[in-house]
Amino acid sequence: MAGRDGQALPARTGTSRVPDRVGPVLFSRGGDGRADALRALVVRPTGEAPPTLVTEAGTVSPEIVTDAFGRTVHAYDFSLNSGVTGTYECDGVGRSVRSPAIADIRIAYVSCNGQEEGDLDRGLDERDAIWQRLADENAAAPFALLLQGGDQLYADDVLHCHPTVERWAAMPKTERGAVELTPEVAEALRRFYFERYLVTYSRPAFASLAASVPSIMMWDDHDIVDGWGSHPPEMLDSPVGRAMFAAAREMFLVFQMAVSPGETSPNGFDATGANLGTAVRYPGLSVISPDLRSERRLERVMGESGWRVLETAFATTPPQDRILMMSSVPALGPRLSWAEFVADVLPGSSEYEDDLRDQWQSRTHRAEWRRFLSLLAGWQESGKGALTVLSGEIHLATRGEMTLKGGGTMHQLVASGIAHPAPHPGYPKVLGLLARFGESPLKGRSIRIRPVPGYATTYAAERNYLVLERRDGRWSAAWELERFGRTRSLAI
Structure with a gap:
């Protein structure tokens, strides 16, 4: 925010105070069957000695990832x-x-850890109720990994971090290049993201989980600002827009990948840093997370850097690994061309075009969607191993199935809204209607969207999380829904 003199103030945090101390937050770095590599992130006031971390092997010396805003x-x-x-x-x-x-x-x-407006004005008991349920479940039966598939941060309040940014946001998107970027505005943007991460990571339920369950994270649009990449280039490439993305990317690297701002993604698939996709491996298990935001534009989801990262991740996956593919935007979904047609011709509906273009199923991305699905389906069809898609973004729980050539099914599990409120009831009804028609972007491989086990409707409009289990070599999944409770297990 900013005062009447136009000077930037600390980021809007609702009723939450920006903390000086955060962590430890654990991050997975994979394992080779002998040792599991971890990185722990800790924030302390600048000048204060960092805490001591000790394992059975002895005391671990820390390195400084970044120093900013007094921390x-x-x-x-x-x-x-x-x-x-x-x-x-x-x-x-x-x-x-x-x-x-x-x-x-x-x-x-x-x-989807938040909401678009007033996220931090909600009380802990209401906002973090499902986080607390997850933390309680971990205390009773520990998780080995916490996969966070997008919108870990609802950063839309960044549009209020400085008067210049507010003026920029109020302008038509195609005219925003006229707003000058000053060092003060750039620093206000950096401060906003930095402090929003501190507030988000200090919330008790998340903090208790993150200290004992290693995370693998990949960002989506709200970690930058709503719809990032699905807006006109005049907005994305404006001086303020470029600075907003740079600030969000810097703090994403620090707080979601636990690396210094000058580094790239931990696995080093793309030395240029244009794409931040990752692959984290354990014996028999690979978690692959494509970056669907860094290179996104109106006409594409990923650039060639992103495709090289993703195809390298598949090419280097050991045969017979179970792949968990984190696609922040659902890979299997209903046909959206009719909805896009309505948005084109119906007065007043143009505001939904960005949301529709955000989806893999958008007619704009259809060729790229086929390329993506061919890569995923090809893993199972070649006999290399099973693959399960994990997705979020839509603030609902559901699942999808793609029938594969030669038999077999590729499953998609959607769990979205760990903290985001359930949407208006009309939203899942419309999606459910579209889902009835099915979709077949790849010849001979049909897609169907189905309800989570035991649920009456195709889309469950409740806050939720997903639990994956491997027992005796067999994988299953179940959803925890805010009102419905635990679903039956689904064999995957």
């Missing part, structure tokens, strides 16, 4: 033995970490 972000690299529950101690507090290399494991998947 220093420290990172600790360490490993724990694979195939067992390990322990570490940070600042005198001991914590247990369950290895993903254990035969029987549980994995949680979440997305």
Whole structure:
């Protein structure tokens, strides 16, 4: 925000105070069957000594990831033995970490951690009720990984971080290039994202989970601003727009990938940093997370850098690995061409065009969608192993199935709205109507959208999270819905 003199003030945080201390937040770096690599992120006031982190191997020395706005972000690299529950101690507090290399494991998947307006004005009991349910479940039966599939941060309030940004946001999108970027505006943008991460990561339910369950994260539009990439180039390439993306990207690297702003994604698939897609591996398991935002434009979802990263991730996946593919935007969905036609011709509906173009199923992205689906389906059809798509973004719970050549099914599991309120009842009804018609973008491979087990409608309009389990080598999934509770397990 800014005062009457036009000077930037600390980011809007609702009723939440911006904390000086955050963490530890654990991040997965994969494992080779002997050791699981981890990185712990800790924030402390600048000048204060970082806490001591100790494992069975001894004391771990931290490195500085970044220093900004009176706070220093420290990172600790360490490993724990694979195939067992390990322990570490940070600042005198001991914590247990369950290895993903254990035969029987549980994995949680979440997305959409917030809402577009007034996110931090909500009370903890209301906003974080489903986070608390997830934290309680972890305390009773620990998870090995926490997969966060997009919109970990609802950063839409960035449009109020400075008067110049507010003026920019109020202008027609095609005219925003006329607004000058000053160093003060650029710094206000950086401060906003930095402080919003501190507030989000300090919330008790998330903090308790993140300290003992390693995360793998990939961003989506709200981690930048609503609809990023599906707006006209005059907005995206304006000086303020470029600075907004640069600030969001810098803090995404720090707080969601746990690397210094000058680095790129941890697996090094793209040295240029144009695309931040990742692949994290354990014996028999690969979690692949394409970056669907860094290169997104009106006419594309990913650029050639993104496609090289994704295709390299598949090419280097060991045969017979189970792939969990985190597609922040659902890969299997209903036909949207009719909805886009209505948005084109119906007065007053143009505001929905950005939302529709955000989807893989948009007519604009149809050729690229086929390329994406061909890559995913080809993994199973070639006999290399099974693949399950995990998606969020739509603030609903549902699932999809693609029938594959030669038999078999590729499953998509959508869990969206760990903190986002349930949408208007008309929204899932419209999607459910579209889903009845099915879709077949790839010849011989039909797509059907189906309800989660035991639910009456195709789309469940409740806050939710997903639980994946591997028992005796077999995988299953179940949804935890705010009102309905736990669904039956679905074999995948």
